Amino acid sequence: MQNVSRLENAVQKLYIAFNSNSLNPECCKQCAVGNILDNTDNWKHFSDVHGSINLNYIGRVNQLMGKRFNGYSPEQILKIETTFLKACGYQLPFNHKSLKPENATDKDTLFIGLCEVIKLLCDFEGVDDVLNYTKLFTHNNEKTPKSIRNNSLQKS
Incomplete structure (x- = not known):
């Protein structure tokens, strides 16, 4: 696990942006990355094409120098942005x-876009998706009372 605080900070910023209606995929300061980076748009200079994961010269220099922006590398920033745009339904x-x-x-x-971004941010940290609720609904069949197991089998 690299840095859980950057995950928490990013999720908090995205949550606030979503709930305050200040999330806009078409604005570099209000998109997922813009909000994670404190409503700045300096990151847009890492690529020549909006929605591309290909770093340009500026992006490669920053990447090779090990620069981090609120904890994220230029490659990660572009990956966050493309993930958000794709999930929101944009052609890239x-x-x-x-x-x-x-x-x-x-x-x-x-x-939908935020859910995909949060899943990606969790992948960056090497943790399970914090929004994955499926484990809440799984159960061990051995621990389920026999009467319930039999009843559910009869309905199938």
């Missing part, structure tokens, strides 16, 4: 001709 790389969602700031669209 994104430009004025690309397909995009009808309503980019629709809460359902943004929520």
